Structure formats: structure tokens, C-alpha cells
Amino acid sequence: METPAPRAVVTGAGTINPLGSTVKETWEALLDGRSGITALDQDWAEQLPVQMAGQVTADLSEHLSTREMKRMDRCGQLALVAAREAWTQAGSPDVDPERFAVVIGSAYGGLGSTIEQDRALNQSGPRKVSPHTLTRLMVNGPAAWVSIDLGARGGARTPVSACASGAEAIVQAAELIRSGAADVVIAGGVDASVNDLVISGFAQIRALSTRSDDPQRASRPFDGGRDGFVLAEGAGVVVLESEEHARARGAAVLGAVAGGAVTSDANDIVAADPAMQRRVMQKALDAAGMQPADIGFVHAHATSTPVGDRLEGQAINAVFGASVPVTSTKGHTGHLLGGAGALAAVVVLEALRTGHLPGTLNVESLDPEVDLNVVTENSLALAAGSPRAGLVNAFGFGGHSVALVIAGA
Secondary structure, three states: OOOOOEOOOOOOOOEEEEEOHHHHHHHHHHHOOOOOEEEEEOOHHHOOOOOOOEOOOOOOOHHHOOOHHHHOHHHHHHHHHHHHHHHHOOOOOOOHHHHHHEEEEEOOOOOHHHHHHHHHHHHHHHHOOOOHHHHHHHHHHHHHHHHHOOOOOOOEOOOHHHHHHHHHHHHHHHHHHHHHOOOOEEEEEEEOOOOOHHHHHHOOOEEOOOOOOOHHHHOOOOOOOOOOEEEEEEEEEEEEEEHHHHHHHHOOEEEEEEEEEEEEEOOOOOOOOOHHHHHHHHHHHOOOOOOOOHHOOOEEOOOOOOHHHHHHHHHHHHHHHOOOEEEEEHHHHHHOHHHHHHHHHHHHHHHHHOOOEEEEOOOOEEEOOOEEOOOOOEEEEEEOOOOOOEEEEEOOOOOOOEEEEEEEE
């Protein structure tokens, strides 16, 4: 008889994002219906067509040493803060370093350092370029720094799949657990790309909301008046363990990654293919051994773009029907790019733990072309006896599609 694959359970979670610097702060802000999107007051934003973003307001120097602040790009700093919170909640497991891995995805990595050092080069010459430039701009930097900080020698991997990066990292981590290649994996996603280059680029393709005069109401997933997403920064991280390893050390289990799937549209570099969105959700259900009726709610990718939200809504309806509760917390946080799917996973874990699903902020009039049960109040109390699993969608430029099935403890 074939031995069943190890179950990948979650024993820790961490985040830093525009709503807060911990899971607790973030969760309270979500249930209160607060927004973390604010006006940009930096000098470099004065001439931009969009002057708002979801920014992390925490002072990172209170979480990191002077040396870490100097050597790391902001992207790595955010990842390390979230990873340390998750690791602490997990109880800092005693694990063989060779069987301890890190998988942290990012869309742009240390792009902020790239821009900063390019300007130093052009304005002041090569001798003014920081000796830390190359290690700060590496997309694999966040995964590397976390592995160094916590002593993980089982590999430090970096999926780079645009806005699906963090969710794909969790899929890869769960596969490492189920294959028996690792006992513990820290996984998640991060981006810190609130800068003039990224804002200008997205504005040029008309992907961003232009409601800079009303930042907190600008990001409005599934609303009929949405006009684009709001750029944000932040990280989401979880600690995955084989269930046997977690139980042996008496760890509290928060939930499990019951299944996940990764597909590629092979269609267009920007436009999404709803057929593949449907396909990736079904593949994730198959991997989890579940049916659509086993899913209690869906955390949609839903970034607040006119076309993207509608296509995803059609895909969700095709798989689950119109009655399953659906939310997107990007109305509160903005779009964390590579960190978005990982933060969504943290939100789903909290929803399953507490029995409350955060609502979708700023939905004043649901798009008539979106036939879904979108949660519009601050939170929805999940009915007793309802399915103890949620699904996370994450999609990215390049045709990247990822779905995660997360089960409660």
C-alpha cells in the first residue's frame, strides 16, 4: 500500500503591509473596514499622474538593526520582518537546517535600490554607487536574507511570476513538504515598488486608479465604478511543516495548504484568459481532493481593474456558482504585487480561525456584469457547519495563474 504524502500544515503567519506591521493589527483593520491607502507626499511624486499608494508606515528601524537597514533593500526588509513574526508564532521550531527551506517570491525584488543607485551613478559618478548595490537589487534577496537569518540550508528559492509570485511560493513550499524534501519551509511573497518608475509604467497602460483626490475610496474591487488598482507594498509569510513534524513538537496548527495549482495562459503578456483561471481553480480543488461545495469562500485576486475583475468574476462563477461568498481585501490595502497572494493566504487562515470573513471595501454598486456573492459589509460571520476551507486566487502579467486551497485546523 502506497504511503500517503505528508500533509503541509501552517504553524505560523506574519505580515507587514499598509494596514499594520503584524497579523493582529492587519486583521483588526480589515474587520473595522479601514483603508491603508494614502496620498504620496514624496518630492518624486509631484509630477506623477497618480499620487497615492498603499505604503507601509511602520518604522522598520524599530524591527531591524542598523546593519540590516543598510545592507538590505526595502523589499528584503519587509520580508524579514514578516518572516520573523511567522517564525516566532510557529515557536521557532528546532529543525535540521538541511531540511529547512525558504521560498519567497517577488515581482520586482530590489527595484527601489536599482533606481536609487542608477540615479547616484548618473548624478555623482561611479564612486558614489553603494558597495551593497548588487546584493540589494537581487530579486532573490528576500529569500536569501530570510534563509541567512534563520539558518535554512535546504534551499532559498524565489518564484518570479509577477503578481502571482507569493501564492506560487506557497504552492512550491507545500510541494517540498509533500515530497518529503523538507520538514519546515518558510514561504510567502513581498514587493516594495512604490516609486515613480513603477507608478508611471502602470499609469501609462491605464491600469491604475486616478482617484488621487480620494485615496481611501480609490481601490474598489468589483464595484461598477472602479477605474484601476492602487499600487501598494508589503509582505505576507507563512511557516509550513509536515504534520508529523508539527505534531511531534506539540505545535499549534493554524490550518493546512490542502492543495494548489499553477498554470500559464500562453496567450498574452497582459490580458488574462478566464478559461485558464477556471482551469487553475479546478486543478487546485483536484489537488486538494475537494469539490466546489467544499469551499466556504473565495479570496479573489480582484485588483479593481475594469476588465480583470469582470473576467475573474466569470471564472469564479463558472467553478463555484453565484452563491459562494467572495471577497478581495485589496480595497483595504491596495495591490501588493508579488506579496498579494501570500497576504491573501494569511487573511484566509485568520478567517478560518475566527469564523469571520473580511468584506470588500468600497463596493457601493456591484458591477452588473459580476454575478457573484461579493461580501460588502465589514465582515461576514461564517455560518456554523459551513465548509472549513477557502480558496485564494492570484494572477499576474505573463499569464501566470495560481490557486491555493487552504483548510482550517
